[in-house]
Amino acid sequence: MNLLNNFSKKKTDDSLQLSRRKFLIGAANSALIMAFAPLTMSMTTSATEAIKQNAFSPSIWFEINTLGEITVHVARCEMGQHVGTALAQIVAEELGANWDDIRVVHASSDPKWGFVMTGGSWSVFQMYKPLSQAGAAGRLTLIDAGAKILGVSPDSCEVRDSKVTSGNKSVTFAEIISKGKFDRTFTPEEMATLPIKSPDKRHTIGFDRLALDVPPKTNGKAVYGIDVELEGMVYARPIIPPTRYGSKVLRVNDSKAKTIKGYLGYEILQDQSNWIEGWVSVIADSYHSAIKAADAIKVSYQPGDTTNISEQDIIDEGHKLVNSKNAGVLFVNDGDTDKAFDSAANTLSATYVTHTAMHFQMEPLNALAELKDGIWHIHCGNQSHSLTLPAVAKALGVTDDEVIIHQYYLGGGFGRRAYGDYAIPAALTAKQYGKPVKLIFTRPDDAKFDQARSASVQKVSAAIDDNNELFGYEHNISAGWPTLSMAPGFMPKGIDDKGNFDPFSTSGSDHWYSIANNRVRTINNPLAQKTFTPGWLRSVGPGWISFGAESFIDEVAHELNKDPVEMRLAMLDGKGKNKGHHPQSVHGAKRLKSVLEQCKKSANWGKKLPKNEGIGFATSFGQEREMPTWIACAAHVAVNPSSGEITVKKIFMTLDCGTVVHPDSALAQIEGSILWGVSLALYEGTEVDKGNYAATNFHNYTPLRMNDMPEMEINFVESTEFPVGLGEPGVIAVAPAIANAIFNATGIRLRELPIKPEHIRQQSKNA
Amino acid sequence: MIEFNLNGKMVETDVPDDTPLLWVIRDEFGLKGTKFGCGIAMCGACTVHLEGAAIRSCSMPIAMAKGKQVNTIEGFDGKHPLQEAWIEEQVPQCGYCQSGQIMQAATLLEKNSSPSDEDISAHMSANICRCMAYPRIKKAIKSAATKSKSAVNIYDPATSEES
Numbered sequence: 001m002n003l004l005n006n007f008s009k010k011k012t013d014d015s016l017q018l019s020r021r022k023f024l025i026g027a028a029n030s031a032l033i034m035a036f037a038p039l040t041m042s043m044t045t046s047a048t049e050a051i052k053q054n055a056f057s058p059s060i061w062f063e064i065n066t067l068g069e070i071t072v073h074v075a076r077c078e079m080g081q082h083v084g085t086a087l088a089q090i091v092a093e094e095l096g097a098n099w100d101d102i103r104v105v106h107a108s109s110d111p112k113w114g115f116v117m118t119g120g121s122w123s124v125f126q127m128y129k130p131l132s133q134a135g136a137a138g139r140l141t142l143i144d145a146g147a148k149i150l151g152v153s154p155d156s157c158e159v160r161d162s163k164v165t166s167g168n169k170s171v172t173f174a175e176i177i178s179k180g181k182f183d184r185t186f187t188p189e190e191m192a193t194l195p196i197k198s199p200d201k202r203h204t205i206g207f208d209r210l211a212l213d214v215p216p217k218t219n220g221k222a223v224y225g226i227d228v229e230l231e232g233m234v235y236a237r238p239i240i241p242p243t244r245y246g247s248k249v250l251r252v253n254d255s256k257a258k259t260i261k262g263y264l265g266y267e268i269l270q271d272q273s274n275w276i277e278g279w280v281s282v283i284a285d286s287y288h289s290a291i292k293a294a295d296a297i298k299v300s301y302q303p304g305d306t307t308n309i310s311e312q313d314i315i316d317e318g319h320k321l322v323n324s325k326n327a328g329v330l331f332v333n334d335g336d337t338d339k340a341f342d343s344a345a346n347t348l349s350a351t352y353v354t355h356t357a358m359h360f361q362m363e364p365l366n367a368l369a370e371l372k373d374g375i376w377h378i379h380c381g382n383q384s385h386s387l388t389l390p391a392v393a394k395a396l397g398v399t400d401d402e403v404i405i406h407q408y409y410l411g412g413g414f415g416r417r418a419y420g421d422y423a424i425p426a427a428l429t430a431k432q433y434g435k436p437v438k439l440i441f442t443r444p445d446d447a448k449f450d451q452a453r454s455a456s457v458q459k460v461s462a463a464i465d466d467n468n469e470l471f472g473y474e475h476n477i478s479a480g481w482p483t484l485s486m487a488p489g490f491m492p493k494g495i496d497d498k499g500n501f502d503p504f505s506t507s508g509s510d511h512w513y514s515i516a517n518n519r520v521r522t523i524n525n526p527l528a529q530k531t532f533t534p535g536w537l538r539s540v541g542p543g544w545i546s547f548g549a550e551s552f553i554d555e556v557a558h559e560l561n562k563d564p565v566e567m568r569l570a571m572l573d574g575k576g577k578n579k580g581h582h583p584q585s586v587h588g589a590k591r592l593k594s595v596l597e598q599c600k601k602s603a604n605w606g607k608k609l610p611k612n613e614g615i616g617f618a619t620s621f622g623q624e625r626e627m628p629t630w631i632a633c634a635a636h637v638a639v640n641p642s643s644g645e646i647t648v649k650k651i652f653m654t655l656d657c658g659t660v661v662h663p664d665s666a667l668a669q670i671e672g673s674i675l676w677g678v679s680l681a682l683y684e685g686t687e688v689d690k691g692n693y694a695a696t697n698f699h700n701y702t703p704l705r706m707n708d709m710p711e712m713e714i715n716f717v718e719s720t721e722f723p724v725g726l727g728e729p730g731v732i733a734v735a736p737a738i739a740n741a742i743f744n745a746t747g748i749r750l751r752e753l754p755i756k757p758e759h760i761r762q763q764s765k766n767a
Numbered sequence: 768m769i770e771f772n773l774n775g776k777m778v779e780t781d782v783p784d785d786t787p788l789l790w791v792i793r794d795e796f797g798l799k800g801t802k803f804g805c806g807i808a809m810c811g812a813c814t815v816h817l818e819g820a821a822i823r824s825c826s827m828p829i830a831m832a833k834g835k836q837v838n839t840i841e842g843f844d845g846k847h848p849l850q851e852a853w854i855e856e857q858v859p860q861c862g863y864c865q866s867g868q869i870m871q872a873a874t875l876l877e878k879n880s881s882p883s884d885e886d887i888s889a890h891m892s893a894n895i896c897r898c899m900a901y902p903r904i905k906k907a908i909k910s911a912a913t914k915s916k917s918a919v920n921i922y923d924p925a926t927s928e929e930s
Binding site: 287 | 790839850
């Protein structure tokens with residue numbers, strides 16, 4: 001299964017389309033423009049004409065002006081991953097550009113060019129090949145033009161530092177652009193055969209460059225969605241109804257609000273898509289007045305039918321589902337699992353629960369909406385115009401081409417800004433009130449409208465044969481499914497044809513361990529689904545599924561009296577379906593084996609530790625089998641058995657993600673995601689209470705702070721293989737490694753996330 | 768009408784007295800570098816200096832700034848040693864909390880020119896970074912402290928009382 005292809009099936013994703021497009025090189029506005037164009041472009045249209053008519057893909061294009069400045073336009077959002085820098089590095093490498101000449105612009109995308117989403121840890125993986133080829137096409141064109149100016153043969157020329165050089169003669173890109181004439185089209189076939197630099201000749205990929213988005217983020221100049229203002233705009237704050245779905249407004253009493261200076265009125269929002277129901281928007285001339293007025297307004301509701309749903313109800317439903325033989329759809333079915341369990345000498349099983357977890361990105365949700373000349377302009381940071389724009393259009397009752405979304409820096413995405421439904425109340429308020437509206441969620445509003453990572457229940461079972469070997473494995477998984485709520489067209493069919501499933505709530509269970517009989521069933525939890533909008537949270541399915549899978553491997557090893565690391569290594573033989581394929585998963589499970597061996601050494605596995613301390617391991621293959629980021633993680637913890645207090649002393653992580661384009665950003669992503677892993681394991685988590693999330697602000701949702709930070713040792717494997725994803729995978733293995741370490745320290749097995757001191761105290765008492 | 772000093776200039780505003788300083792800075796005076804995060808002084812994204820002390824502007828009514836000196840990230844004009852260190856260490860990821868982090872860190876260096884890991888953690892744990900760029904925040908504070916002692920205004924109440 002390839003998650004990306006699932007997304008692409010319906011609306012072909014931009015990178016896949018790029019590989020089927022022509023590449024244009026032409027001049028416009030005294031700059032050289034290089035861009036992808038559709039194959040349907042007329043044979044007689046020249047590259048320059050097409051460029052002048054803007055008939056090219058905004059997904060990625062670049063231009064060089066007569067000053068030699070190279071601007072790379074990328075339709076990916078910047079939310080902390082420095083993605084613009086990494087993508088520009090790929091172009092600069094093949095083009096032979098001097099890094100100081102590079103600028104990045106985050107372009108808005110246009111739906112006609114295909115599906116664009118910044119998420120899934122996909123960006124570099126998707127864009128590496130088309131960008132390398134685009135850069136190479138640019139280089140060849142500049143060489144040809146430069147060679148003419150120098151009066152030499154193109155074969156004698158090299159490109160580096162934004163110069164074409166032949167022997168002791170050289171000409172700069174700036175001069176070439178001023179003097180040359182450009183009008184050239186490469187066919188997809190020509191693009192595919194362009195010479196790409198061998199890794200040993202690289203001067204930009206794999207080297208650190210100062211990330212281009214960092215300086216404005218140190219002086220207050222970076223513009224986030226919340227910072228945007230328009231002439232004549234008013235402020236709004238939403239009043240969010242008591243249930244996520246099905247609430248109706250009966251009465252609104254704003255008599256107290258009328259005494260608040262700056263209060264302008266309210267609107268009961270009419271959403272033609274019914275995504276939001278029972279919302280009131282409070283309008284004022286300042287945001288502070290909107291906050292106060294919303295607090296002063298009394299709204300009576302007829303609530304939806306989820307007002308009494310609790311976390312325990314959702315988890316109880318999950319237990320029922322994972323124990324039901326026929327629930328859900330089949331995702332993996334190797335060998336004959338039933339037969340293995342029937343003939344087993346011994347079986348064991350364990351059930352793992354993870355609680356509701358939330359985004360709490362630092363920039364509260366907000367959007368600014370304006371109707372201008374018949375077009376809706378939406379200003380906000382978001383991860384996917386492709387998901388957000390049609391949702392806004394549908395809510396407004398207009399067509400997609402009547403909406404434009406303007407992109408800004410994101411004050412955190414983490415999946416909450418993928419389906420940008422927070423733009424809907426802003427747009428509806430602007431429509432109903434008739435003015436540009438800046439709608440901002442307070443933090444409690446933001447929390448209430450979060451798309452939380454659903455609580456989950458998973459049951460994992462093992463069949464052991466007469467030789468004390470694991471030969472049968474069954475994994476039943478149940479949770480609320482984000483993709484079902486927000487992008488149902490992107491759900492593939494299960495292999496038993498019994499229905500569709502959410503790959504983002506399933507991936508991670510299709511592990512690379514060789515086990516002869518292996519079955520995974522994935523099940524939607526309908527109670528979670530109707531109570532809230534389940535969301536994609538950084539590391540998505542693998543982020544909680546691996547807690548079950550990787551804890552359970554240790555439980556089996558303990559039962560079989562085996563070393564859990566050695567047992568994993570033995571199952572990572574790279575045989576059969578686990579041998580991988582060219583290019584992204586070449587060598588397969590052997591690469592996972594290799595990082596685990598290295599991590600075992602770094603963590604000095606087997607060394608004697610003080611009482612109540614332990615080291616535990618877990619592995620991960622990132623977000624999906626078709627884009628494996630090979631990771632081994634070891635956690636060193638100390639546990640106080642009487643107080644239950646857990647101290648994570650150190651996290652060791654070894655990773656193989658193929659070619660690293662921007663090493664320092666890669667390291668930053670892993671540092672942050674390890675800490676996310678620790679935070680989700682120990683400090684985050686809430687529960688559903690009366691149909692809402694219990695957590696409302698940072699006093700009762702408590703991500704890790706600096707004083708909780710463990711020591712970290714991070715090792716990247718040097719590799720020239722195809723680059724894969726890095727934004728999320730570092731999160732995944734941390735929680736199970738901590739749980740395994742706690743077991744090794746104390747003999748206490750915890751099967752619930754987040755892990756809390758009272759869980760330890762409870763089990764110490766029972767022991 | 769409330770008058771106060773904003774980044775060295777006297778300004779005045781007629782917003783209601785209970786308006787948080789945050790919204791006055793951002794929406795009246797257009798200085799958008801100071802961010803809204805939680806509204807209850809729990810995250811630190813809105814940290815500014817009031818008479819040299821790091822405070823949470825989301826929870827400080829404008830009336831309390833009357834006649835006082837308020838400094839925001841823009842007041843540093845990109846010249847504070849911490850800002851340089853933030854770039855050198857490539858601290859920001861999403862960047863949203865970083866104005867607040869820098870304002871918070873600046874008050875540490877004013878009192879303590881060579882803070883230990885523990886000093887930094889104790890002082891900075893009031894500020895959340897959701898991207899969890901904490902290791903780099905720590906490194907950048909240390910490097911600013913080491914490299915630019917002369918540039919950091921050092922005031923130690925203990926030693927100055929003795930002398």
